[in-house]
Amino acid sequence: MAEVEANKHIDVLTNAELKDFSGFIGNFSSVVAEKGGAEHTVDHGVVVLATGGHEYRPDGYLLEENDKVVTQTELEHQLAADGKAPKSIIMVQCAGSRGDDLKYCSKVCCNHAVKNALTIKELNPASQVIVLYRDMRTYGYAEDAYREARLKGVIFIPYELEQKPQISASAKGKKLTVSFFDALLQEDVQMHPDMVALSVGIVPDGTEEMSKLLKAPLTDDRFFLEAHVKLRPVELPVSGVYVCGLAHGPKPVDETIAQAQAAAAKAAIPLVKGAVSIDPIVSVVEQEKCIGCGICASLCPFGSIEMIKVDKKRKAQTIAASCKACGICSSHCPTFAITMGGFTNEQIMDQITAFGNVKAAEPVEA
Ligand SMILES: Cc1cc2nc3c(=O)[nH]c(=O)nc-3n(C[C@H](O)[C@H](O)[C@H](O)COP(=O)(O)OP(=O)(O)OC[C@H]3O[C@@H](n4cnc5c(N)ncnc54)[C@H](O)[C@@H]3O)c2cc1C
Numbered sequence: 001m002a003e004v005e006a007n008k009h010i011d012v013l014t015n016a017e018l019k020d021f022s023g024f025i026g027n028f029s030s031v032v033a034e035k036g037g038a039e040h041t042v043d044h045g046v047v048v049l050a051t052g053g054h055e056y057r058p059d060g061y062l063l064e065e066n067d068k069v070v071t072q073t074e075l076e077h078q079l080a081a082d083g084k085a086p087k088s089i090i091m092v093q094c095a096g097s098r099g100d101d102l103k104y105c106s107k108v109c110c111n112h113a114v115k116n117a118l119t120i121k122e123l124n125p126a127s128q129v130i131v132l133y134r135d136m137r138t139y140g141y142a143e144d145a146y147r148e149a150r151l152k153g154v155i156f157i158p159y160e161l162e163q164k165p166q167i168s169a170s171a172k173g174k175k176l177t178v179s180f181f182d183a184l185l186q187e188d189v190q191m192h193p194d195m196v197a198l199s200v201g202i203v204p205d206g207t208e209e210m211s212k213l214l215k216a217p218l219t220d221d222r223f224f225l226e227a228h229v230k231l232r233p234v235e236l237p238v239s240g241v242y243v244c245g246l247a248h249g250p251k252p253v254d255e256t257i258a259q260a261q262a263a264a265a266k267a268a269i270p271l272v273k274g275a276v277s278i279d280p281i282v283s284v285v286e287q288e289k290c291i292g293c294g295i296c297a298s299l300c301p302f303g304s305i306e307m308i309k310v311d312k313k314r315k316a317q318t319i320a321a322s323c324k325a326c327g328i329c330s331s332h333c334p335t336f337a338i339t340m341g342g343f344t345n346e347q348i349m350d351q352i353t354a355f356g357n358v359k360a361a362e363p364v365e366a
Pocket residue numbers: 016017018050051052053054055056073108109111112115201202205206244245246247251252253254256
């Protein structure tokens with residue numbers, strides 16, 4: 001960060017917010033408002049979205065009601081600050097995740113739980129640490145930490161979504177009770193730990209507002225949707241806009257860094273080239289037929305049609321660099337002024353007529 005601050009080619013605006021956004025690849029313009037009210041207009045060629053996310057705070061686990069129920073992040077801070085481990089702790093995995101409130105797996109919380117469990121065992125090997133889980137998703141090298149935790153005496157007990165652990169507290173909140181069904185014992189179990197740590201999920205920050213400004217689509221879970229999961233994993237469907245980190249989906253920090261490097265490398269390509277190649281098929285407006293109604297500009301999902309003045313008359317014009325050839329504008333133009341490159345109305349009608357003629361000439365089989 002110090003290097004970034006010192007670099008004369010980088011302007012850092014902290015406590016600032018994106019107010020307005022327009023343009024297309026190579027010609028974007030953003031209005032950024034600082035907290036004090038000052039506004040800056042920044043002209044730029046590309047965008048890398050890295051707006052991140054934050055922990056989800058589920059209801060139904062006494063999280064906001066009892067200070068002995070904390071998230072893994074809060075537990076991590078407490079352990080670092082106090083250097084003291086609780087005598088007994090129960091960790092509840094997937095709290096609010098995977099079919100509960102959030103539909104998805106947040107990928108980091110199993111690692112986070114194992115990491116905290118190991119810290120507790122290091123601070124006090126006699127501490128009782130129980131992890132209630134649905135699947136331990138400590139993938140990759142984190143599997144070693146999982147094995148180490150088991151060797152050090154951390155107890156892992158599975159539960160099913162239909163039989164979630166129930167957390168309750170005594171009237172004054174001093175005594176916690178965690179009830180769960182132990183599938184090995186085939187019994188309901190009740191325990192009274194000193195603390196409960198919830199492995200909560202991750203939700204994205206402000207993607208809904210940002211997606212409206214940038215006209216970029218989101219998944220059902222409100223993360224940004226990449227243009228193609230395998231072929232264009234760090235690009236959004238809007239040309240010149242790239243994504244990485246939690247804005248794109250939950251992931252640990254090493255994966256975020258790898259994805260950030262990929263996004264930076266991809267974003268550098270049009271900047272270094274200084275030009276973009278236009279797709280062979282883009283919309284074309286025949287301005288003599290255009291009556292300037294603006295329907296096409298209002299419907300284009302990528303903001304790829306601008307209304308301009310030609311001889312004092314309002315006319316539509318395609319921004320070829322960002323057109324995605326979806327054809328929406330063409331199919332809604334009341335005067336048929338828009339054709340898709342290489343697919344004029346006449347050509348399509350000729351194809352249909354030719355197809356009909358061939359069909360008519362063929363004997364019809366019963
Ligand atoms: C609860 C939790 C626990 C985690 N535990 C682990 C773990 O144990 N191990 C691990 O490897 N990873 C863990 N992660 C994941 C790790 O934190 C992320 O992979 C990494 O921080 C993502 O980086 P990012 O830059 O995408 O987002 P962030 O780190 O969230 O940074 C995003 C930044 O963008 C800023 N921002 C947001 N919106 C705007 C806006 N509109 N305008 C300007 N700025 C904006 C935010 O203020 C923030 O500074 C955890 C994440 C969470 C939420």
